[in-house]
Amino acid sequence: MLQTQNLTFTYDGNTVLQFPDIHCRKGEQWLLLGQSGSGKTTLLHLLGGLRTPRQGDVQVAGTSLGQLRSSELDRFRGQHIGIVFQTSHFVRALNVEENLMLAQQLAGQIPSRPRIEELLSRLNISHKLSAMTDSLSQGEQQRLAIARALINRPGLILADEPTSALDDKNCDEVIQLLEGQAREEEATLLIVTHDGRLKDKFQHKIVLEDKITRL
């Protein structure tokens, strides 16, 4: 499902970040652990096609991201990759339902109200359907972010520090939701975190070490 080879990245041309090769099969759930500054977020952005690597290749569902043109990549990302960010942001002018409709439409899908209702009720926020996003609590926002990542049935779900801002109780809940929903949608899940609480919850783990080379 997700495969990388010899991935390196540079911010300024001097410092090169080297990443271990990753190979996740369909439906697997992975944890990518690393300290702050180890390039976790950068790696996640590379995997999601939000950045271009200096070298190497990212393959998602058999497609090499580096070979897509900019607009093709945008479209591909919308359809095949769902991303949950550390802090949740939404289009503030739109309510919960409209935000999800927008996600469907931008990915080139026909907005489906049943799909939206199904997801929201699975995430226990169906009563917030027409609420504005800034009126949601932090926990609700995180659920909505998960719903948005799942809405287009992507094969790959990337989560960037989804629990770092949450207390233990919410942390457990969000991880369970992510695991459960990913399983239900048969999606591959990759969580990037430095949150030690998650260490024992996942079988598949990649630990990111500082592998910085100066040219």
Add this chain to the structure above:
Amino acid sequence: MNLFRLSWKNLTYKPLAMLLSLILFALGVGLIALLLQINQQVQEKFESNLAGIDLVIGAKGSPLQLILCNMYHIDSPTGNIPIKSARPFLNPKHPLIRMAVPLSLGDNHKSYRIVGTTHTFVDSIYPADLVEGQLWQADMEVCVGATVAEKLNMKVGDLFHSAHGFVDDGMNIHDQGDKFKVVGIFEPTGTVLDQLLLTNTQSIWAVHEHEDDKGPPANAGAQEHNHDHDHENDHAHHDHDAAAPAPPRKALIDEIDKDVTSILVRYRSKSNWRSLNLARNINENTDMQAATPAFEMARLTSMMGTGEALLRQLAIIIVIVSGLSIFISLFSSLKERRYELALMRVMGATRERLFLLIVLEGLLLALIGYVIGILLSHIGMQILAVYMEDAYRYSFSGWNFMQEELWLLVAALGIGFLAAILPAIQASRTDISTTLTDS
């Protein structure tokens, strides 16, 4: 949730942020549209009332005033001319003049002007059919223009006393003589005729002769109508030397002791150089003056044109400033929405879509501003129309829509597009990764 709806939602989410740009834009568009309307309607009135009149002959004074008074009925007369002097021009056999229509002004009914003239006025100059009744035949019979009839609710058979001057101050009613009798109502013509009451010249004389016969009561004081008072401009056709009413009717042209206010003239041939000399001859060799309507109106338009050009430039500046204001508000809203835009890219939006989104917001703003502006201008025109009708006895309307307004729409959208293009480029260049990492 298509782009159009999304940009609409974005605009209405924080309406205050865009309000100033919107108001400015609406003001600029409104001012331009209002100027266009006034210009067009005034021009239209002037042109439709030119009515092929080549020359106006009247008493010496301002030529513009002569035209405004006798053709547009919005100024006071320059005075009267004796028929004795005007006789040659009233002669149907005059070699240069095809048609000459005498006008006698000076009275009103409820501030609508009563004009003493001949049937030629409604046969040839302002062709109008009657919707009711017939043309005046005997003295003291009047036919009423459409607007007058409507506003004063006049019907055939109505009787009234005329009032002296052009302003209805309720004081100078000629209440001693015979009453005027309405015998006909004209159809609406869109010309100044709609605002007039027409009768024969002799009736105007008769009203004043009658009063002179009886004379005002000796103890009447200043309030009473006094024919020796000095507002000659208001009431130019007094005939103080009038003898007792003479039953055997003379032709107008033979009433050499009487006055008229002016004569409207059409030439036999406009291109004849002798026609052109006629005006100069009158001005140089008689006590009368001759003025050319086309020339005087062109002069007036060019005088008004300076002010109008200034206003129009002001309006254009307002529109440009409002365009800048749209640009600035879009740009600053982008700063707040950077994360949102990056998110949309994550969700599959291409750079082109973000570009389009912001351009649409600019266009929508311009469109809303345009609609408000056009609405304002038409409401303003309607208010002005009521005022101008009171002041000038002319009908204007706020509900005439013009082709120019379509061009204005194109220009408005153009400005909206220009204002949005830089912010749109900025939006399309949003770097997903850095934006998401920064916040």
